[in-house]
Amino acid sequence: MEEELVQQSSSTWPPPPPFWQAFTPENIARIEKSRQQQAEREGVEDASNVRLHDLPRELRALQPPLEPADGEWRVFGDKYRLVDELPKLEDMQIRRLFPNPEDRDRDGKHFDRALILKRLAKSLLLNFLELMGLFAINPEAAQDKITDIRDMFINFHHLINEYRPHQARESLISMMQAQLDRTRAETNAIRDAKDKTERIMEGLGSLKFGDELVGDSTPQKDPWATQREVWASALADIS
Template sequence: MATPEAIQVSSLPLPPNQYVSLYTDENVRRGRAPRPPPPINDTYMMFGNTFNTDDTIIRPLEAQGIKRLYPHNFDRRRELKKLNHSLLVNFLDLIDLLVRSPDSPRRAEKVEDLSLLFIHIHHLLNEFRPHQARETLRVMMEVQKRQRVETRERFEKHLEKVQEILNHALQMLPDTSELDSKIGISTDVMEAMDTTGSDQQGFDPCNPEDRIMCNVIDEMLLSNSSY
């Protein structure tokens, strides 16, 4: 009788095809795609472990059945340094045991001690995650602020350059008062010339006796020409 083969289940299985096929562009545009499942309010299973939605993101070590090696009130940096030093000492002890007595039962104890130290170090590092998230957000906001300040400074420089060009162009334009004065001078000259010409037309510079003689000569020439 053949034994049934073991079913291998992936930790992150692919979604079923019949469910994925419902999320077409047409269904999404018309609102026919299935709605997402409602949020879980009590407990749920993930990777074979039961999780409660009321649990904190970083659960205490006692809630996980792990012995705490440091007090409740402590300095994280100091404790991390102490754990790192203890980890190095226990690793050297394990190497010494493997060299001198590989079959000693203390070897398993040292391995458990190393595992416990790694768990505590990992737990302390996870407690720094909220601080890391805040610092990451702070750095992102500082970068955005610096970019905006640099953009404003570049804009102000371009604005000053444009204002300088406009002021230089305005300075190169002729003054309107000078134009008015030049136009006034030319008008005065033309008026003076007109008055001089009119005066000259009314004034006769010829002597009256000479004019009489000229008229007599003109009549004699006309009479001779008639013959």
């Protein structure tokens, strides 16, 4: 038993919660029937949006919980929010190493993220070298340098995350442009096939069938004229 608990606590993904056993066909049919009856009492057409109260213990897991009142919830120890916003560095108790969004364009200058990222990358390399020197000389004084490197990494990552909305827009534009180009290519292929078919039909219209040329306006000899002449001469001899 102890070995099993150790394996569960050390596994990457925990075992499924025990309430999955409540999702049986009988329980699902029971809660759907209860929702339908509640909807009829409340005069609601869509029974799926009806919330039931005082459910039996075996049916409680079949009803989704309400949205969190504060907009936050935890999954596997991580905190999530209904409104996905980038938290501020000050809220995370992290020292800011680049200007605030409110103060960036106050002087009319453009905020160059690439330049700030390059400066942070160079500062990280320099502080890492200084950290290695402190480990060799005075390891007890290295904690402040480790804190500085941590703040630099978090600022670096935070600045990249500020660029995520622009990256999402550019990715969407690229996807829509690719779809438009693909649609235009398919349309051009259909037009080429149509033109090729028309040329083939025009070529078939000029082919010869027997001794006649389809579409030729020159007068052709009547194929029954010889037979009529033969019958006419035969009748003349008889008479």
